[in-house]
Amino acid sequence: MSSQTIDRDFAKNFGISLGVHLIFALIAFAGGEILTKVFPNGDVEIIRSSVRVDVVGMPKFTIQELKKMEAQPLVEKEPEVAKGVKEETTPETEDVIKKDDLVIQEQGKKKASFLNILKDASSQKVTATKVEKKGAKTGTGNKNLDSLIIEGNRLSKGSALVGDYTDEQNSEFSAYVQSIPGVIKPFWRLPDFLLQKELRCRIKIYISPEGRLLKAEINESSGDGEFDARAMSAVKSVSSFPKPSPEVGARLTSSGIILGFPL
């Protein structure tokens, strides 16, 4: 075979290879864009918000201090709640929810503390402890440490370093759904034996534009009836969800959202 033929064959094969590679690259880059154009909305929902955590030193606050912080904002309301006596008084919390409260932490804090006060009120008769005589510290702690760990050590929402996250409506939707766990958490309680089983269930909920729960259904069962029932009861115990904006409300009513207990 002459060297000319080899050169020609090489040029030809190189050309084909280049072409094929270019087509692959084009599909890779443009494919996603085209697909999102072809299927603009659908049920697609990608919640993108990045959290950046820089560990720069040992934690400053102890678990007990973090618990107290969680409990603090509602302390002044104690007298009024103490009269309320039963948990059925939860509708009062409606007053607490304002339109601006669509931030997870604040929402969580208020409700959690409200419940803590109820708990404090109901456990006032607890018998005096001998251990305390030895100089024990009284902890406020009704909250489980694990919940604090899951919530994180007060991380704030970061800003994405990359990406094209500019869709305002999406970000509004994402902020709304992220505020939901904070509303449910105060009612999400399990006895020790269920906590240790490490089960998981998922519940799909539909919320009306006024923030009312329209429907809740088990999307994925944990296999344990009591666990499912307690998760469902936590959802149903929320008297009213934060009021969504009209656009977000429409999506919530039509497609609903899935809640994971715990994930």
Added chain:
Amino acid sequence: MKMFITLISLVFSLSVFAQDAVIAVGKAELDKDKLVIDDSELVNLTGDQKRVAAELMDIVKNDFIFYKHKFNAVDYSDKGKNSFSNADVEKWNAGGITYFIASKIENGPGSNVDASFRVWSVLTKKELLNKKFKVSKDSVRSTAHQVADALYRSITGKGSIFNSKIFFVSDRTSGKDIDKELYIMDFDGRRVDKLTNFNSVVISPSISPDNSKIMFSLIAPKKEISRSKVRTIKNIDLKVMDLRTKQVTTVSDRPGINSGAIFGANSDIIYLTLSFSGNADIYEMNTNSGKMRKITSHYGDDVDPSLTKDGSLMTFLSNRPGRAHIYTMNPSDTEKDVKRISFVGQFNATPRFSPDGKEIAFTSWVDNGFDLYRIGSDGNNLVRLTKDFGSNEEPSYSPDGEFIIFTSKRIINRRKAVQDIYIMNREGEVLGQLTQEFGRCFSPQWTN
């Protein structure tokens, strides 16, 4: 080809549709159980027996207070109305009670009594326990702990800390020379007993998995012959005490440090720090054959090992990154799967595994003292446990992993400092002080 393209685009579109957002609600909070320990029914008791009965019930109730993160001891309006003989689960249920404990204490020989206990799970309306205990005047305390453990076990299905013991070192009896001897006490700080009388310094005790042996290092005088002169030097030797016979044997008396030894999952195997080669490394030693195996091999110093129950994971302290940091590794081979898990803190020390091996409690120097922290064995979930509570060191987990004991040092003045043992639950809620005016206490170690 057409079909192929359709298939590809279908796969693409499906994968996009599949991304249905799931919002994690997070882990549930613990719903504390409402527990009633009702007053006992007393049947024909003498004055002495009444005192025994009262002491028994006081200790049982006090034991349950340690688990206040699990149980809300609630008051019961119909107290002492013979709930042992007339159980009324419906009424208790209406009162929101989840567990009810009733007891009947009857006349026994001398000042002894027979104490019967019944436990109900009110929600499921099931009787969980009905058991009689013989209580003698001399052993009320230990029987009460056994009773409390049986009650706790019937409710939770798991063992409690009530029968557990704590070993520690104290300089209580030291005169001019500072001596430190080994002591043992109940989990609640009562019934303290002295175990050694070396008139020397005992350090870092460690208990065997079956609680039958305790190993410790002893600073012992040793005769050394150099240039045909005999002189006495001090060496740190490793000793083991059989807790039944109280007999002490020497495990290692090599020159240099023989300290920080712990038992492996099999108590014939121990892990210890040896520095005879020049720098400190962790070794595995078979106490029967004396055979040694090097576990860490690094120019940095590796000290203070702690092992999971099954012996599959070891945590230790190393200055290989420049500062003392916590590492984990698989001790089955030299330098196997070494992983650094602490990255912050000026000086970290005494990493100790929880019984399930999922977390490590350790101490870290902050500002001008040590404080306790807890971190997952995978390096996640670093949390702080103590603050503004003196200088806190040497954590040790309870056998059920629910509590941590530690030493806390308070400076009284320039010449005096006190150091005592405290107990807290694993959420850092300090429950109380276990030693008081008992010299300076060191290295508390919980039985398994």
